Amino acid sequence: MINFQRTANIPMTGLELFGNFPVISNHTMKKLLLLLSLAAALGCGNSFAQKATGKERVPLKHGAHRQGKRTDAAMQQWREHGLGQFIHWGVYAIPGGHWDGKYFGGAAEWIRVWNGIPKDAYDNLYKEFNPTDFDAGKWAKQAKDMGARYMIFTTKHHDGFCMWPSKYTDYTIANTPYKKDIVKTIVDAYTKEGIDVHLYFSIIDWNHKGYSSGAPTTDAKKAAYEEFKTFTRNQLFELLEMYPQIKGLWFDGSWDKAWMNEAPWVDQLGKDLREKHPGLVIGSRFRADENGKRHYDTNGDLIDDYDQTWERALPDSFEKVKDVDWDCVMTVPENQWGYHSDWRTYVKNSYDLIEMMVQANSMNGNFVLNFGPDGKGNIRPEETKLAKEIGEWMKVNSAAIYGVSHLNWKQQGWGYFTKKGDNIYLSVFNKPIDNRVKIIVPRGQAGPKTAKILGMTGTLDITSGGKNKGNESIFYIHLPANAKFEKPFVIALEGKRDKNDKEVYDQAKI
């Protein structure tokens, strides 16, 4: 059957459109019938229609291995975290974005690639790495007070330096003056605070002689890359063996052609890692499918457990999220992950960050805030202040963050909705000047029975603003006129209105 509404996708030759209806000449009709019988003879009648809508599925061996979300307990736990902490720490914290008094404007952890520095000197920095102020217990306590439910720690960034005593290279913490296993200290301290640990691991490794960004061409380079693959695999198993408490691996630097060309091998590695560590959570930055598609495979399905594309960015609408799990990783200045002693771009304040956290959670995402400790092991005062302010907000309002999900009510200018079970949370960032917080309840759903502000006593008046033309119910939640709000606040709605609730009508503003 020809679906005339879809003709716009069929090449227009010989097919003229009049208004919405195609008018087909006899000659064209003959050609079309011939084409269709040919397609039927080839047994691809259906695929023609599918192609026309662009929805034809391609058989893949190394694409997504599941459609839809993971439903097991480990993934559910991850999904409910709401807020996480990222820590980028390595030898790049020593120069802190400067070399010989010169300022490096890029991300501090990338300074090794800057032409302004001798690479040998960078590769010897580890001999000075002695973070005597490092106190993992203090970091973990600060993260806990901030409200983080999980953390991601850089075991190895692109420079290849290992923060654990890997037996597969000498370029590790064991050979620094500090000597002690930093990954272990972190894993133990955070686990003790009840914070789940995920390990960041960069596939890019500028220190390994077999590493290549482009596809290796000569036999010698191919052999070296094979060694690099074995090395990478060994290190990953080593991490799982040494730190069995960890919940996930957060991969990065997997965009190289050389790595993407290895789809079957990487896919098998992922399966083996999961078998070794049941429940392991891995995001979409680990591997590409056999066609080189990353994050989403050739059929548009998410690769692995959650979408890792939201780096320093948030989706501007729920539709952009494609109904998958996702995280947003965010820096405090514009693009600094490792310690840079001189932040020259806009530095976010706690208001910005709290809003981003709420926004992410209102669209089913986890929000992960990055910290870059200095070369001695101190978290900088600006980050400490932010952690404290976010924590103060979380102490009162975390019900609007932990374990919540998206609510499909029309977003209003005052802020964001989240929901957990029957409870609905309104995180208000822009307080309406008439002190009425408007909600529009979809057709067929009951309005809220009670409303209260988290951290305050008493309930708020709810009045009806009637119905709009779409038969949705409008309600106004009245804020106490004399209340002073110095921070964003959360209104919790509970219960459902029934016929015994007196509807006091308010003037609907259109």
Ligand code: FHN
């Ligand atoms: O190049 C890295 C960067 O240094 C940082 O680690 C971020 C964190 O998501 N990831 C890479 C860029 O996407």
